[in-house]
Amino acid sequence: MQSSNDTAFLASYDSAVFPKPSVTVDVVLLAIRAEALQVLLVRRPGPPEAGRWALPGGFVRLDEDLDDAALRVLRSKAGVENVYAEQLYTFGRPDRDPRTRVMSVAYYALADAALLERVPTGDATRFHTIRVPWTGETGGPADLLDDRGEPVETAFDHREIVGMAVKRLRGKLNYTPVGYALLPPQFTLLQLQRVHEIILGTRVNKDSFRRRMLASGELEQTGATQDGVDHRPAALYRRVPQGGSHG
């Protein structure tokens, strides 16, 4: 794709001509915990915004793909691997970071809460409950609450980022059973329904939910059934191996 003309040009190219912004990735790691949608936040150890809760993030390395940067952040700051992750939006208000111009390429990731058990939570790393009202389609920050339901102090524009992640997720539910990404590999339809309800913040009709999910072709029965419940055990489903196309 590169002509010899280009090669000559590249040798003389001075990449320092334009002033450059810093670029970070910030990851909205979502999980269902305590019947609520929660997000992993880390307490900022130093300035700026020291002590406030922020999304795990980091500067994108110069030779690193954006997706890889997001996965690296998940691994290094949350100890998580093999989770569903997808780019969300790029936040670039000039004053969003007091240091200098810092753009954030935001990602969101979905994980089974059970996989996050090993993540050491404490004063520095903790899950917080998300509340997102149903106003508008894109705008609006999320409310982030601690165990006692008190709002937490957050850094930068990270409430906006979480808000958009939830909105995106809500949109996706309309045409995809994405919920499975927040559940263990095998799950019952009712569990999946609860996930949808928690994300949407509304009740869902059980029968039509079942029909819709089964008709989507993205789920298949494992043959196994639930175990250790004090009622009739439900059939366990898994996501169908390589997912169907939409259209």
Next chain:
Amino acid sequence: MQSSNDTAFLASYDSAVFPKPSVTVDVVLLAIRAEALQVLLVRRPGPPEAGRWALPGGFVRLDEDLDDAALRVLRSKAGVENVYAEQLYTFGRPDRDPRTRVMSVAYYALADAALLERVPTGDATRFHTIRVPWTGETGGPADLLDDRGEPVETAFDHREIVGMAVKRLRGKLNYTPVGYALLPPQFTLLQLQRVHEIILGTRVNKDSFRRRMLASGELEQTGATQDGVDHRPAALYRRVPQGGSHG
């Protein structure tokens, strides 16, 4: 939002510690021309990729919001103002630009073709027809064709960007009559239907399309009717002033 602690920190902060990427915005300006979905491309005047067709774009200025940068590019490179524009995705493969690390925050914009009449097209700036097959949901480059239907030589990963713009647009049509953004302020329902058909690449049922659009609450009758057509004139509609919320 900024403590005095931060102030002391900022004074000593050296923003040159981390190597930084360059950041551009590239805009996918879409319009319906000659019964097809077309995109405005500019021929690259110099290296890299000299002579190839590329999306209009430019480096983001250090004090400039991303949205503003996209609007600036539209104004300066396409002579267009007051069009629907929205952030699409950020493309950041490390090798996508041969010069150095360049990330592109891609936007897409929709404009009434009539407004673009004044855009001088020629050897340097031209609309090209888009073909996007129905494979997958996110992936896949668009085919870009010239007047004669021949594929054109494109720069960087811009075919991918155009492909994603069309996919995003197709998705939006499912829950919004976005098509009006590609039409003059007043339009008939059939015109809107044709826009949908061109974007989707499929035929649409006329009756249910009408019903759906009218039920969406986003359109209202102007009272005027079509003029200068050789058949019964249709009622003209416009987008309802401030748009309803979804959900």
Next chain:
DNA sequence: ATACATATATGCTGTTGGCATAGAAGTGAT
């Protein structure tokens, strides 16, 4: 006046979502 084209209204039908009912399949208490 007539042909022609599209607009618009109305009705029929098959599909789908919301809802109710009933039997099935487990656990735990009596």
Next chain:
DNA sequence: ATCACTTCTATGCCAACAGCATATATGTAT
């Protein structure tokens, strides 16, 4: 063993809606 209780799962009904056909309305062209 039987019963109470819970959730699972299948089935049927009804209302809403998309696809389709038909009929009438309203303009231009000949």
